[in-house]
Amino acid sequence: MAHIAYIALGSNLGDRRENLIQALGFLRAHPEMDVECVSSFYETEPVGGPPGQDKYLNAAAQVQTTLTPMDLLRALLKVEEQLGRVRSEPQAPRTLDLDFLLYDQEVLNLQRGGISLIVPHPRMENRLFVLEPLAEIAPHAVHPVRKQTIAELLQSARNAASQPTSQKSDAFSLHGLRALVTGSTSGIGRAIALELAAGGADVIVHGRRSAEAALEVAGLCRKHDVRSGHVQTDLSLQENLEPLAEKAWQIWDGLDIWINNAGADTLTGAAAQWSFEEKLRVLWEVDVRATMILARAVGRRMQERGGVILNVGWDQAETGMEGDSGQLFAASKGAVMAFTKSLALSLSPRVRVNCLAPGWIRTAWAEHASQAWQQRAVAETPLGRWGTPEDVARAARWLVSPAARFVTGQIIRVNGGAVR
Secondary structure (H helix, E strand, O other): OOEEEEEEEEEOOOOHHHHHHHHHHHHHHOOOEEEEEEOOOEEEOOOOOOOOOOOEEEEEEEEEEOOOHHHHHHHHHHHHHHOOOOOOOOOOOOOOEEEEEEEOOOOEEEEEOOEEEEEOOOOHHHOHHHHHHHHHHOOOOEOOOOOOEHHHHHHHHHHHHOOOHHHHOOOOOOOOOEEEEOOOOOHHHHHHHHHHHHOOOEEEEEEOOOHHHHHHHHHHHHOOOOOEEEEEOOOOOHHHHHHHHHHHHHHOOOOOEEEEOOOOOOOOHHHHHOOHHHHHHHHHHHHHHHHHHHHHHHHHHHOOOOEEEEEEOOOOOOOOOOHHHHHHHHHHHHHHHHHHHHHHHHHOOOEEEEEEEEOOEOOHHHHOOOHHHHHHHHHOOOOOOOEOHHHHHHHHHHHHOHHHOOOOOOEEEEOOOOOO
């Protein structure tokens, strides 16, 4: 069965026009592809990436094919490789860029053998350099998610582009960045994943048990017109850690943001009845060892392109809290906070490393805490309320954004001003 697909072409290295012509030649030569229509070539300014880039030459092509979506993507990647495409930092100059825009009216989010495919292409509806050539050849094609024609999307994008630059510039924007948040199926991690997606980042959701919960969060992330996938890994097992870093790195050919949020829950459920020694063991495995090994593994990979690592500590680790839980969390989170400072020195200047130290945050434990704990949390917080996961998430978004580019090796307390 034949399918209609739309491909965007771009080049800003070497002989741009010749690169596009050769790419179309390779596509036409494929036995299962018929290039039915090609737009004019459009010269456009680069969007994002390192400064000083040359302008792009862009085009769009309509293709009839019997290839499956993943096979078509592999064919496009092979053409890029044949024309010398080298993948380095995000939005860097390239000899050829082939973007898979549409495939019939399919909405796809696939991962096969380390290759990720999302159709319709994320954010195509906001990119004039995609929409202008595409509208030339397919003005009446319909975006299967937006339910608007390409001509309508182009007009909306032109209207948005006419706004003053001051309205469009945002140092807190995460557009084009790729992130993973461990422990992001609930609580603070979930809030962080959604906040990063709202900022424009593509987000990989991580969980230990519930694929359903991970899929739910990934679906909510995609509502912000970003890519989102999920991985499941038990972080208490050391042999799972390096493979997780490698698998996550391969999904989108690198990551720009890694947030070590996952922590063992020893306050609720059956774990609340464990011995001190058993709680210490699992906190060491998940909160400390997993954070350290994953941060080091990802940090090594980020050294070439740059990136941001964010760990999660606890505001009372430095000041202390009475009781078994205070001793356990002070030891585990205190280790994470000290490790953060040393890792920041080790990875600078290419990689920034910081640590959030939340205070009294209304998580699952807090929802069912006794009245005495409820009163204590409010009394110890100068702002007079519990913090929320969203309060922590907004701080996380700032720390991983370009707005915090001069911040590394810091412990940032998110605790309503508590000083103990």
